[in-house]
Amino acid sequence: MKNRMKKRKWMIATLALCALAGASSVQAAQSQLEAQAVKFNVFSNGQAVSMDKEPVVIDGSTYVPLRAIGEALGKQVEWNEWTQSIRLKDQPKVAAVHEWKNPPELTGSIKEGGFSGLLHMPSDPEDVFYTMADRGPNGEFGKDKLRTFPDDTYVPRMYKIKAANGTIEVLETIKLHLPDGRKDVYTGTSDVTGMPNLQEGDEVPYDGTGTKKLGYDPDGLDLEGIAYSPSDDTFWLSDEYRPSILQVKRDGTILGRYVPQGAKDKLLAAGAQTDIYDILPAAYNNRIANRGFEGVTISPDGRYLYTSIQSPMAVPDQKTGEKSRNLRILKMDLSSKTVVGEYLYIAEDASMFRNVKQKDIVISDLSALSQDTVLVDERDKNAGDEAQLKRIYKADFSKATNLLGTADSEQVEALSIEQLKAKGIAPVSKELVVDVAKLGYPHEKLEGLAVVNEHTIAVVNDNDFGVDGYDEQGQLQVNQNPTQMYVITVNEELK
Template structure:
């Protein structure tokens, strides 16, 4: 599967970032662009090349870069607060976007901000409940705390259903949002025992997810979300092993939890353990500096066949794509693609969707452009279908 492998072709697609705002800082002008690379989805009846994308919580900056790169030295007192972020434009929050892939170009057809039942636009703030360090406190440019929000979330993954609705994976809670075709959040599925903290929300709050999922690591909640071909099941994964892993079974350590859920109710149906590779096998990251198990994460998944997922496992520069079949508690992985073999693919891949049974669309997360990065899209084409045992209909 090296770059010389004729069975795989990689094409970088043309895309132009859409400017949303500019912020003047002592360190210069901060340009904010449309963020929509966290997750990708497609309906079976969508027109050819049409996909949906989700952005994350909104433009945010870690304290270190805010002080050192942007000259916001008055924020240095926040440096010791784990998980703290500066949100230069809190009003820019989670949004869906409809895209079209045509030839070697990607264009944006429409943007759909998420909103609650009152019409209030969703923001990127954490919900109430939990201590501030766990809930990743947010501050504005002056250093004032932005607090919590019932209409907030850090959206990371999305699937699109035939009835026009969406399911959106959210990292803070973690939670799953049930979103109508017009972007209104109808319900929020949360870990059992966590719903009371969201009392008063303008949407249904349902305590249906596994209680243990609330023990996610800092900034490592739900990202990967996939939908079964018949749309009856969701597959959701934590990015990393739990923060407070007290299971006695050895399989729970060094593995990410993968749950199968009822796509209509969120009820858990099954649990699997996804094993991570050794960190030193992510070559581009290892060559750039020290890496450890804490750097490993799962960023995306897509269903490629009945009970088969393609999982995006990565650190930063290196991403690996593994096919797994949900036939055992501990999953066995088959490597399909590693970006170590394709130097033209940028770091920080997060979006993944099938354009056909043998074509993938990948996207990077540019974090709303606050670090000066441009978003990138790639079409990856394979000579044979991605599903195991699917055969080659063209043969």
């Protein structure tokens, strides 16, 4: 494009431009101004600064993109759409990368992996964590993308791990099972599986060849998050299928499954053996398939549990949910086992990124800092150089609107930011803590998140057990994508 004068309306807050020279007034920002694109070479410490937009001259002053300059100076730059503000912080650093180098085989060439959540207990050494895997190896077969389960007897499990010296060591494997005397209808034993629960609302399961339909397991679990309750020494896990949250003993015994109202009778009719409590709002029955509860966390004092839906729900329909940016986070009082809050979290706008669809911006995990403050893992589904959104935000619930039981809760997915403001609905506030994509993180799934100490967090990827689809001959493909933990230090205290 030739350098020539063009009339444009320049909004300083939206464009996030930084004046480098001159003293023109920003009060003219919203008026029609003459702007001239220019080609300047900008250097920082002898290195050329890469910019996605050319500098411009407006009213005799030169402006360059603030993000490019800030990052060149070692700053992390955040634009907050809701508050119309910009924050600059010192860039976080990767302190260590640890890898599960020799995972055991599950079936054929498929190995263990699939870390989908992460937990660090303050009483444990800083290199010891708990994590868990999801529903086991699965893929999509053929043009119809049939959901396959190459290992249909896979038992969902938790791991106690040590991450040190570049290696992830499994200290203990804890498989989930029903209480004594109960038998899962799929396995015929106390072990549960990762198979879908019901014909209604779940994917149809096929074997690893994509040619044979398999059965359903009403006690089956697709685990995605892990938290710990210090008051009774139990774990709480989030599940995508119903969606549900589960209370589990340290030995893997399932004590209870908490589901949306209306789901209990269907599960029991299908033969579920788990103790089921239908206390969650009925709207969560409208989760999009494979997009149920993803993150779960408990406040450090053990009082409150938070759990997040992975992406906006099909309210009133799936088309609306896939276009929406509005995700829900529930709050439970653990002493009474009752839901006491439902809050709105606004995901980033997909139009601000390249080759990203709104339905593919999701929440992957949570980690509580206090009763009202939670770290949120938000990501796109791209990997490597294509990844743009792998971020950890600090979300403050203290001034957010509690939507639980309100009429607005019945329509929140369909509301725009302008409509939310007009209704007086305040989402949880967001403050960027770490832009992990800027730190060279190579994986698609920024899946597990844990706070190690006041200046350190850890994240893990879900490598999907290495399953990489099917070739033209219908053979399952397995890649070498590893299971890794990134340990990241931040300058500002996490609180």
